[in-house]
Amino acid sequence: MAVNIGARRVLGWWLLALLVAAGFAQLGRWQLGRMHEKQAMLAAASAALDHAHPQPLLLASDPARAQGYDWAAGRGTLLAATVWLDGQQREGRVGVRQYCLLLPDDGAQALLVDAGWWPLAGSRELPQAGCPAGIGQGVRGLLAPPPTPGLAHGDALAKQDGDRWLASRMELAALAQALELRVAIAPRVLRLAPQREPGDTGVMAAPGERDLDILPNTMLPERHLGYAVQWFGLALTVLVVAATLTFRMKKKAK
Incomplete structure (x- = not known):
């Protein structure tokens, strides 16, 4: 009976860990998507400025x-x-x-x-x-x-x-x-x-300060990449913690 309870507990931990890790990974993918979108915007604007x-x-x-x-x-x-x-x-x-x-x-x-x-x-x-x-x-x-x-x-x-x-x-x-x-x-x-x-x-x-900054009030692609790395790191951390707890619990059961 104790073994079954322990196994169910481990299974519950892993289900929770997978859900949380998947959520973090999805946020990381969203940040990568925003990075690619803004890189494309900057490239398109640069090409337009180079047009003779x-x-x-x-x-x-x-x-x-x-x-x-x-x-x-x-x-x-x-x-x-x-x-x-x-x-x-x-x-x-x-x-x-x-x-x-x-x-x-x-x-x-x-x-x-x-x-x-x-x-x-x-x-x-x-x-x-x-x-x-x-x-x-x-x-x-x-x-x-x-x-x-x-x-x-x-x-x-x-x-x-x-x-x-x-x-x-x-x-x-x-x-x-x-x-x-x-x-x-x-x-x-x-x-x-x-x-x-x-x-x-x-x-x-007209005397106003002018520029052609494409992303004046938002994050640059590099910032999105940094946040993506953080989210993927958190997803990996959750899985590592779940694996560590599982290993310790099995070792204790032995």
């Missing part, structure tokens, strides 16, 4: 390229509305990103333009800068997916004074409705080139 000839802005509206990256340039009419995206970090500093809306000359949809990052003081007072509205504005930059919305809390958009809006997350359909646009907003945004050239005017000369 800019693509037309119309490519931002292509649903098949919604998650892709392309270097693009063109002209259009910039609207007066300014959207500040909250919770944006840069080199460890907290701030907001300025977004403007462009109606491209060669496009059927409005294009959201990332005009740069601005620091945010403790008072959380938004910068006084606004999008330089005007027609025939030339732009160039990287067409990229919009910032990920993250966890949804409250309204995505809140009107400030005048034509200024504060967004907690970028929901393109809600933004188009709030701004009463007659056209939809393209599924990709244009991140303006960081380098300002002598002939730049309008939004290309």
Whole structure:
């Protein structure tokens, strides 16, 4: 009877150990998947930046390229509305990103333009800068997916004074409705080139801090790899502990 009770206990330990180890291993596989996804994003963005000839802005509206990256340039009419995206970090500093809306000359949809990052003081007072509205504005930059919305809390958009809006997350359909646009907003945004050239005017000369960092507010692939190794290590540790306890129990029974 004692032997049967001991065997059942060992079996119970192993079932629990296998379940826990499988859970840890699944988390490790998820981290590896995220690592590969972000490595692919960085590779695609790098390939786009190496492209010698800019693509037309119309490519931002292509649903098949919604998650892709392309270097693009063109002209259009910039609207007066300014959207500040909250919770944006840069080199460890907290701030907001300025977004403007462009109606491209060669496009059927409005294009959201990332005009740069601005620091945010403790008072959380938004910068006084606004999008330089005007027609025939030339732009160039990287067409990229919009910032990920993250966890949804409250309204995505809140009107400030005048034509200024504060967004907690970028929901393109809600933004188009709030701004009463007659056209939809393209599924990709244009991140303006960081380098300002002598002939730049309008939004290309705007003073915000610009960059083409693809993963500004999230973990790099190396971090995901580190977490994956930790989860797989925990899975192995659980199995080693279960094997050690089983060995000790059998030795004690003898």
